[in-house]
Amino acid sequence: MTHDWKAIDEAVRVEPGKKSKLRARECVGADLLPDREVAEGALKDCAKAIDVLQDRLWAERSRALLVVLQGIDTSGKDGTVRGVFNQCGPLGVSVTAFGKPTEEELAHDYLWRVHAAVPKKGMIGVFNRSHYEDVLVAKVRGLAPKDAIEQRYDQINAFEKHLSENGVTVLKFMLHISKEEQRQRLQERLDKPEKNWKFNAGDLEDRKLWDEYQAAYETLLDRCSTEHAPWRVIPADKKWRRNAIIAAIVHGTLEEMNPRYPVVEWKPTDYVVE
Amino acid sequence: MTHDWKAIDEAVRVEPGKKSKLRARECVGADLLPDREVAEGALKDCAKAIDVLQDRLWAERSRALLVVLQGIDTSGKDGTVRGVFNQCGPLGVSVTAFGKPTEEELAHDYLWRVHAAVPKKGMIGVFNRSHYEDVLVAKVRGLAPKDAIEQRYDQINAFEKHLSENGVTVLKFMLHISKEEQRQRLQERLDKPEKNWKFNAGDLEDRKLWDEYQAAYETLLDRCSTEHAPWRVIPADKKWRRNAIIAAIVHGTLEEMNPRYPVVEWKPTDYVVE
Numbered sequence: 001m002t003h004d005w006k007a008i009d010e011a012v013r014v015e016p017g018k019k020s021k022l023r024a025r026e027c028v029g030a031d032l033l034p035d036r037e038v039a040e041g042a043l044k045d046c047a048k049a050i051d052v053l054q055d056r057l058w059a060e061r062s063r064a065l066l067v068v069l070q071g072i073d074t075s076g077k078d079g080t081v082r083g084v085f086n087q088c089g090p091l092g093v094s095v096t097a098f099g100k101p102t103e104e105e106l107a108h109d110y111l112w113r114v115h116a117a118v119p120k121k122g123m124i125g126v127f128n129r130s131h132y133e134d135v136l137v138a139k140v141r142g143l144a145p146k147d148a149i150e151q152r153y154d155q156i157n158a159f160e161k162h163l164s165e166n167g168v169t170v171l172k173f174m175l176h177i178s179k180e181e182q183r184q185r186l187q188e189r190l191d192k193p194e195k196n197w198k199f200n201a202g203d204l205e206d207r208k209l210w211d212e213y214q215a216a217y218e219t220l221l222d223r224c225s226t227e228h229a230p231w232r233v234i235p236a237d238k239k240w241r242r243n244a245i246i247a248a249i250v251h252g253t254l255e256e257m258n259p260r261y262p263v264v265e266w267k268p269t270d271y272v273v274e
Numbered sequence: 275m276t277h278d279w280k281a282i283d284e285a286v287r288v289e290p291g292k293k294s295k296l297r298a299r300e301c302v303g304a305d306l307l308p309d310r311e312v313a314e315g316a317l318k319d320c321a322k323a324i325d326v327l328q329d330r331l332w333a334e335r336s337r338a339l340l341v342v343l344q345g346i347d348t349s350g351k352d353g354t355v356r357g358v359f360n361q362c363g364p365l366g367v368s369v370t371a372f373g374k375p376t377e378e379e380l381a382h383d384y385l386w387r388v389h390a391a392v393p394k395k396g397m398i399g400v401f402n403r404s405h406y407e408d409v410l411v412a413k414v415r416g417l418a419p420k421d422a423i424e425q426r427y428d429q430i431n432a433f434e435k436h437l438s439e440n441g442v443t444v445l446k447f448m449l450h451i452s453k454e455e456q457r458q459r460l461q462e463r464l465d466k467p468e469k470n471w472k473f474n475a476g477d478l479e480d481r482k483l484w485d486e487y488q489a490a491y492e493t494l495l496d497r498c499s500t501e502h503a504p505w506r507v508i509p510a511d512k513k514w515r516r517n518a519i520i521a522a523i524v525h526g527t528l529e530e531m532n533p534r535y536p537v538v539e540w541k542p543t544d545y546v547v548e
């Protein structure tokens with residue numbers, strides 16, 4: 001891992017209080033991490049290291065890590081879970097996909113189902129979509145009154161602050177792909193028979209609202225990148241680069257958390273196994 | 275995979291309606307699967323194949339697989355999850371560990387929390403311990419009236435029949451280790467500082483009740499190995515043999531389920547991605 005991951009992290013981070021300037025941000029990121037072989041090696045190393053740290057996190061059982069993945073259709077949320085967390089396996093990592101809310105969920109406030117899915121102490125939880133849909137699709141499609149949506153940014157910040165003050169580190173990644181890259185990925189779902197089942201005609205409707213979604217993303221990046229839970233905008237046109245950068249940031253975060261095996265308060269000689 | 279997996283499956287299976295004869299069953303199983311290299315190769319192949327089939331299960335989204343892991347302390351339930359399902363990653367596999375019931379859970383019938391954790395369509399769910407604790411620890415420790423426990427075997431059979439009739443295939447594995455093997459594994463938790471945190475003095479109390487637990491296991495094997503959800507007693511003194519056998523059975527089961535990518539009802543040319 002010879003790369004300057006700190007510089008990469010800084011480049012993708014949305015500085016709290018500053019404008020995110022989404023339109024100026026890289027979808028490709030070739031300068032950021034040019035060498036594919038280096039990236040793939042680093043991903044491998046990071047995935048292993050994440051697995052080791054996850055074991056310590058579980059042993060310590062006092063904190064949790066929440067990884068929020070957001071991005072438009074085909075941006076690679078599932079692929080990121082596979083690429084970054086498969087080494088850990090299902091034991092210490094739980095994945096929650098947030099789809100269209102059920103009737104029961106709609107009968108509660110929008111953070112209700114989200115709070116219920118927050119990883120428990122010792123776990124890494126991954127959100128495939130999240131409460132941010134409530135300021136994305138809800139805004140673009142007008143699923144809630146404007147005033148209510150306007151209030152949500154601060155509510156979300158307060159919610160995430162609450163989590164971070166209660167032992168849950170929150171990492172937020174926007175998987176940023178270009179409109180052309182999405183076109184290719186959707187087209188591939190049409191062209192390859194084994195991918196047909198992934199194609200959803202509704203995705204084309206959302207694609208027509210590309211600019212509106214980008215604007216809604218920009219607003220949430222501007223307003224919800226905080227000290228306790230900053231946003232990172234990940235160049236995601238190249239899957240290998242996306243995975244390597246996210247793995248490096250997850251790894252670095254876990255290293256900073258530095259979970260430790262609990263020190264036992266007894267001596268091994270206190271016990272005899274008969 | 276040159277081995278006769280069908281014969282291995284038959285050997286570990288508890289024939290519905292017959293006595294399980296737990297005491298006569300192998301903890302080592304050297305004859306069953308002698309060659310470690312063959313076993314490890316097979317495990318690798320099976321783990322990969324399970325991953326592929328899991329993807330089809332998810333695409334099909336009409337059925338689920340529930341894998342129940344039972345076994346006394348140190349029998350290797352976590353290790354089995356890692357060994358067999360890590361290839362799948364956390365995306366299509368959810369793991370639920372059933373510990374001591376909470377107050378809320380105790381305020382409901384004992385299957386309430388179990389039913390809530392049944393994997394949804396498209397998923398593989400793994401139970402680390404399960405409703406069988408309610409005829410194990412509950413019985414040995416007298417946590418429920420005898421009459422009530424006596425009724426549970428039929429209730430559990432009815433519950434599992436219900437699941438199997440509603441698209442959930444139920445696979446049940448008892449990880450069968452010898453008393454000597456447990457001694458070594460507990461001792462290791464005392465001897466190796468990095469394993470100290472796993473040691474629980476309560477495990478020694480349970481170890482004193484070894485015979486009672488074995489008897490309770492034998493009863494549940496006798497009474498709850500059914501056509502729709504038979505028990506398998508897996509020789510688990512050797513981890514590599516345990517993982518290989520379980521992976522082979524999970525793989526064979528998924529192959530029989532034969533999940534398929536949905537056939538779409540439109541033509542790729544119906545759509546244009548603009």
